[in-house]
Amino acid sequence: MMNCSRQILSRIEKFEKERAMTVLCRKTAWTDVIDELEEYEKILQKDRFAQKRILQKQLVKINNGVKKFQKHLTDVKPSPELIGRLQEIMLDVEVSINALKEEQCLRFEKYSKEERMCKKEVIAYEKKFENWSLLVKSNPKLPALKINPFHKDLPAEVKALEDFLQKTGGSHGGWDQFDHQAFLRVWMKHGGRSSYRKEARLYLPSKTEEEVQQHEDWHQELLRLQDKKREAIQRWKTSKEKERQSRIQTQEEMEEAQRKERKAKNLAEQQQTEEERTEVARRLEEWKKKKKQKEEEEGEQKLAEEIHRRRQEKEERRRQLELKMALEERLRLKREKEEEQEKKRREKEQREREEKRKEATKVVKSFSERDLHKVEAKLHERQLREKEEEERQKRIIAKLKEKMDGHVNRDPFRLIRPTKGWEERMKHSEPSGQGPTLQMFHRAIPSWRQGL
Template identity: 80%
Template sequence: MSEVEVSINALKEEQRLRFEEYLKEEWTCRQEVIAYEKKIENWSLHVKSNPKLPAASTLKAKPPNRDLPAEVKALEDFLQKTGGPHGGWDQFDHQTFLKVWVKHGGRSSYGKEAKLYLPGKTQEEIQQHEDWHQELLHLQDKKREAIRRWKTSKDQERQTRIQSQEEMEEAQNRGRKVRSLAEQQQTEEERMEVARRLEEWKKEKKRREEEEEEQKVAEEIQRRRQEKEERRRQLEVKMALEEHLRLRREKEEEQERRKREKEQREREEKQREATKVIKSFSERDLHKVEAKLHERQLREREEEERQKRITAKLKEKIDGQVNRDPSRLIRPTKGWEERMKHVGPSGDGPMLQMFHRAIPTWRQGL
């Protein structure tokens, strides 16, 4: 019983430590999510208040959480409607439920043990709390995924706005420079120079675009060539490996065949040796049997001759002359005569002793 108690206490301590670790991990994850949410809200506020963006002045002021994804607001609404992060239960009951639920891996077998740890809750309440917890996990996963997508999209939008603004400013600067040159140069030559520069700029721009396109095409061709070379190399490696496996398999089959042939030859050799030994044993046993049979026949003949001699002697005795003596029947035998020698004469003398039954010890002397 002491060993069982020690085992139960050790199991309880292990489960308590594991449950504390789970609670710490949950608290850490919750703090990280809150930090990410605050960071995203700060980013959105920073983008709205940036004076360099032309669209910032046209946007109306909105609450900080209005730009958050719908999944985040859905999780907040769910927690508000269902009684907070513990689903309307107190923290101890919720932690006990999580401990049992995590122990069983979310399987339905946790219900009986949960009922033992939560005697104040019915099975229906435990099932409803499990459904609430499953929905909470689902909404938390959707919230994390939505925040990640929202962050990525916001970054892309910010980069796109910055890039478009820079391109617009660059185009405006170039236009201003061209207009200023055109306004400053009044002569035809100056206007032709401006037109020539503009044409050169257009040609240079077109040339750069063509070079970039050619570079992209060359990179695509190079990539396809490398992929083709890689597939060819993998095919060669695969064929070499298959050939190696085939040769190895043939070698193993040849070794197995030789092994079987060797074992067959050894079995045949053992069979021949066994046949020789059995034959020699059989011959030896046959000689022994023949010798025993011959000996028995000799004994039988000797016994038969002895019986014949005895029969002949008895026959000789029976055939002799025997005299009859009828008085022999009433004469005492030698044994009776010897017995009577040790018995004295009988008579009516005085009785010296009379035998009685023995008296018990406890009655003696009464």
């Protein structure tokens, strides 16, 4: 929306600049017409400013209504009075918006019609300007006389001026622009008095006194026709203004009638809405009563179901308690029976262990006696072997002494002979050999059976 408004404003500025440049370029040759256009433009500008102020007031009214509606919505508890006020505010805002839309639509239609009429008039004037540029074949000095089909739509004064210009050679009266401008300067300098003719000969040496007189008559006739045309245009403006005022009055009457009709319609709709609201309130009250009755019935049903459920739960708890007590009694009897069996089993195992211990003691004692006998036998054998070894060594030494004849030689066996400490140690060591086993091996008992 903002982009559209900006585009429209930029186009308006562009058109105003183009119009100002066009008016500035043609102001010298069309002084009277430009003045009329400027006056008409001022009127249109005032009208536009007035419409803009009215539109701004309507927008401010709508904006105030929306803000009032928003203010009522914030920090207020809902109530029927508040809903009624909000509905009235909404209706006022809606009526203002619809009235603004309808007014804008009518205004746009009006402007569209005026734009189409202006386009047609511009096309007609453009064709008229093209006809002025044509020359009449019979008189090369005069422009061609061509009947304009749009003359029948113009006022008689405007038509007479247009016909006069076409017949007499256009806006210069058959003269070229330079001669005509020189004539106008001299004529305006003397205020249209006959004394201008002497000075005119100096500026128009190619024109005779008779041609100057004819051009003067042509110019006076042109001024007379232009005055009539100006009066006709003023009358046309007055009639147009009257038509516009009557059209505005008619439009205001229509708008007033439409406003009354809308007001009556809104009152009817409001009355209908009030009836519908009453009907809705009645239905809501009935629905609330039915809902309350249904909730009470559902509450009673739930209460009965709750009482029944609690009774069932109490009965179930009692039955479970009986089952639990019976189960605990069975478990107690079973546990006592198992404890008794376990006690018997432990006593039995204790007796078996005592018997095994006695047997093991006897076996160990026998094995100890056997080992002692074997140790004593081995000790005796070792002592005998030592004695034999000593005797053998003595015999060897004696033989060696006999051989050496009292000469002492180095004894090579001295290094490998046992020392006194070793001999003492060997006296207390037990003989090696296989004796009786002091330990009996049995099959292993699993861990889960140990202690049973």
